[in-house]
Amino acid sequence: MAGGRPLLASRNSSEISNERDLAEEDALLTGRPTKRRSDGRRSWSFWREVGLFVWAVVATAFVIVLAVVYQKSQDSKHSSPAPSGKRNLIFMVSDGMGPTSLSLTRSFMQFQNGAPWSEQLVIDQHLIGQSRTRSSSSLITDSAAGATAFSCATKSYNGAISVTPDHEPCGTVLEAAKKAGYMTGLVVTTRITDATPACFAAHVHQRGEEDRIAEQMVGDYPLGRMVDLMFGGGRCHFLPNSAEHSCRGDNKDVVELAKKNGFNYIGNRKAFDDLKGGSGLEFPMLGLFAETDIPYEIDRRNETDVYPSLHEMAEVALNALSEATRDSDKGFFLMIEGSRIDHAGHHNDPAAQVHEVLAYDKAMTSVLNFLKNDPTEGIMVSTSDHETGGLATARQLHVSYPEYVWFPAALANATHSAERLAAEYMGYFNNHPDTSARTAFVTASIEQGLGIFDHSEDEVSNIANDPASALYRYADMISRRSQSGWSTHGHSAADVNIYASDAQAAAPLVGNHENTEVGRFLKEYLGVDVDAVTSELKKKDKELKMLGEVGDGWMGKIPEEGQRLDGQTHLASYSGDFKKRGVEHGDACGCGH
Numbered sequence: 001m002a003g004g005r006p007l008l009a010s011r012n013s014s015e016i017s018n019e020r021d022l023a024e025e026d027a028l029l030t031g032r033p034t035k036r037r038s039d040g041r042r043s044w045s046f047w048r049e050v051g052l053f054v055w056a057v058v059a060t061a062f063v064i065v066l067a068v069v070y071q072k073s074q075d076s077k078h079s080s081p082a083p084s085g086k087r088n089l090i091f092m093v094s095d096g097m098g099p100t101s102l103s104l105t106r107s108f109m110q111f112q113n114g115a116p117w118s119e120q121l122v123i124d125q126h127l128i129g130q131s132r133t134r135s136s137s138s139l140i141t142d143s144a145a146g147a148t149a150f151s152c153a154t155k156s157y158n159g160a161i162s163v164t165p166d167h168e169p170c171g172t173v174l175e176a177a178k179k180a181g182y183m184t185g186l187v188v189t190t191r192i193t194d195a196t197p198a199c200f201a202a203h204v205h206q207r208g209e210e211d212r213i214a215e216q217m218v219g220d221y222p223l224g225r226m227v228d229l230m231f232g233g234g235r236c237h238f239l240p241n242s243a244e245h246s247c248r249g250d251n252k253d254v255v256e257l258a259k260k261n262g263f264n265y266i267g268n269r270k271a272f273d274d275l276k277g278g279s280g281l282e283f284p285m286l287g288l289f290a291e292t293d294i295p296y297e298i299d300r301r302n303e304t305d306v307y308p309s310l311h312e313m314a315e316v317a318l319n320a321l322s323e324a325t326r327d328s329d330k331g332f333f334l335m336i337e338g339s340r341i342d343h344a345g346h347h348n349d350p351a352a353q354v355h356e357v358l359a360y361d362k363a364m365t366s367v368l369n370f371l372k373n374d375p376t377e378g379i380m381v382s383t384s385d386h387e388t389g390g391l392a393t394a395r396q397l398h399v400s401y402p403e404y405v406w407f408p409a410a411l412a413n414a415t416h417s418a419e420r421l422a423a424e425y426m427g428y429f430n431n432h433p434d435t436s437a438r439t440a441f442v443t444a445s446i447e448q449g450l451g452i453f454d455h456s457e458d459e460v461s462n463i464a465n466d467p468a469s470a471l472y473r474y475a476d477m478i479s480r481r482s483q484s485g486w487s488t489h490g491h492s493a494a495d496v497n498i499y500a501s502d503a504q505a506a507a508p509l510v511g512n513h514e515n516t517e518v519g520r521f522l523k524e525y526l527g528v529d530v531d532a533v534t535s536e537l538k539k540k541d542k543e544l545k546m547l548g549e550v551g552d553g554w555m556g557k558i559p560e561e562g563q564r565l566d567g568q569t570h571l572a573s574y575s576g577d578f579k580k581r582g583v584e585h586g587d588a589c590g591c592g593h
Helices: 018-030 044-077 099-113 143-151 173-179 195-201 210-217 254-260 269-273 310-324 341-347 350-373 408-412 418-431 435-450 457-465 467-482 515-526 530-546
Strands: 087-093 127-132 183-191 229-233 264-266 285-288 332-337 377-383 496-500 511-514
Touching: 087 143, 087 310, 087 350, 087 515, 099 350, 099 408, 099 496, 127 515, 143 173, 143 195, 143 515, 173 183, 173 195, 173 332, 173 515, 173 530, 183 195, 183 310, 195 210, 195 332, 210 254, 229 310, 254 264, 269 310, 310 332, 310 350, 341 350, 341 418, 341 467, 350 377, 350 408, 350 418, 350 467, 377 515, 408 467, 418 435, 418 467, 435 457, 435 467, 457 467, 511 515
Parallel strands: 087 332, 087 377, 127 511, 183 229, 183 332, 229 285, 264 285
Antiparallel strands: 127 496, 377 496
């Protein structure tokens, strides 16, 4: 021992650190020198590694900070808008238009105009996202549930007009906008009482109650008058059943009711022209320009002296609403629907479809020009409630492997819709029993109306002998020759596109969204309280029930089980539907569903 301490006793860690011992052992094993110099100070390599470590920590922290900042910026970008000040909102609905409708129409436009393959439609240049369309009752929605998702920002069952699955009324963005001081309008090419426009200004349990919808839209319901301007068709639901061309089930004169509620009424092209582009319009305004639906654009374009076009109605409405709100601190909310794109899909008529989409594209151009020139901040948002027809720009005509072709030229030869040709033949059939005369009439309609000259005897005779099927047969003839494919006469579950005039202002709709998110954007952009309107409607509904209102109530009869698609059986199960045959619902054409 030396100094009273055993030779092999452990040394104090304060004298020689464990770190140095380990470093020295590591040096002996690896042949590398230690990081500490013989005088006890740290070597340069040690400090270099410390520096590298510190740099790595700082760099990692910097990357994390950047990631957090970026994520917050993205969250802010896609968060609900919070605009301030006066603003206008134009919501466009391309009823039944799916992505393939644009492919069909774009190729047709390029062919017709001799344009290059890179030429786009106006709408193509404003694509920002897609919408998922299912309803609360089915993976395939109808227009009523689809429009309720827009107007109330809530899912409901197929057939519901702004009522919830538990049969309660839900406030709409139009009603909330009116109560907040905005002016409001609806412009459509179908009946103004059809599902899409109805969902913004009426509440009924079943979409078929168009007589009741007409009454509500002119103010005969708990909230009173909510719409300042309505343009479209559907005059037959406003006329008493004692009047010619009425389709009402009672003798109520809703045009007179509208006038009592302050509406100015017009019902023809001359009166529309007298509005002088909107400067001569006095609010509130009800314009009904057709007994039912305004004709397809392919037919209407030859009848411009009878029916206004979609873009003409849109321009008058925009100019009039802009002037009416010029000195107001609130702007306006206007819904514009290209309604009959849907009908062309139901009819599987590609010639009618392309002209309806082109008319919608032209109306969108009018809207974009208005927003560009109007001094008030505004935005246009456009989407579809669903796709109709299961359209494909392809068709297999034979059992052999198909060629990769479809022919827009076949559509360019058509001058009339299948609907118009079928209606004309039905009128002829009823007054001409001679078979040869009927055959001659059908042959002429095929050649002159569809531009088809290679028709077969069977194609002619099938139409001549069965006028009830003529609409579908005419449409199928042109579909086959253009090789346009259809999977259904109903709707499909396809996602549909979302468009906007300003992608930044409509940032919450960029990407793929539920259709209810579109409705949420509408109310948040306007900054209106839809929930307050819902509460008011529910309160007044209870008051009316307490008063013992007779009949079915102001929202009409609640559909019985099986009359609407509100069960789980329609969501994902299968029950041998392929065995069903024939038309079960009494609507041979399926129009407007």
